[in-house]
Amino acid sequence: MSSESDVNPKAYPLADAKLTKDILDLVHQAQNYRQLRKGANEATKTLNRGKAELIIMAADTTPIEILMHLPLLCEDKNVPYVFVRSKQALGRACGVTRPVISTSITVNEGSQLTPQIQTLKQNIEKLFT
DSSP, X not given: OOOGGGSOTTOOSBOOHHHHHHHHHHHHHHHHXXXXXXXXXXXXXXXXXXXXXXXXXXXXXXXXXXXTHHHHHHHHHTOOEEEESOHHHHHHHTTOSSXXXXXXXXXXXXXXXXXXXXXXXXXXXXXXX
16 A cells, blocks of 8 residues: 655645545446546547546656646636545556556436436546645
């Protein structure tokens, strides 16, 4: 497991254990529904194209600066974003064996995941208050 010291203080907002579990569950389901893009470059593309519904980043990314353009883009595009502690856990949730530093859940009209995505967005917005 990653220790507190691995988590960069710039990684804000950071999900707590329960929210992280919900996020990783959703990421796993989004993978099955083909609503997931993995990696910082893919996340950037979905944001620029207006396809991103939610951005999840790993707080133990080093150097964290390779992700720090994403929160700015998210705020520009009004897309919620959140950090989870572990890139390894994020990778597993994405269904790959490699660590994943960033992932984007994409918009899909009429998707069965929409209610879960909405609930998660509300929980993430609470982190900013």
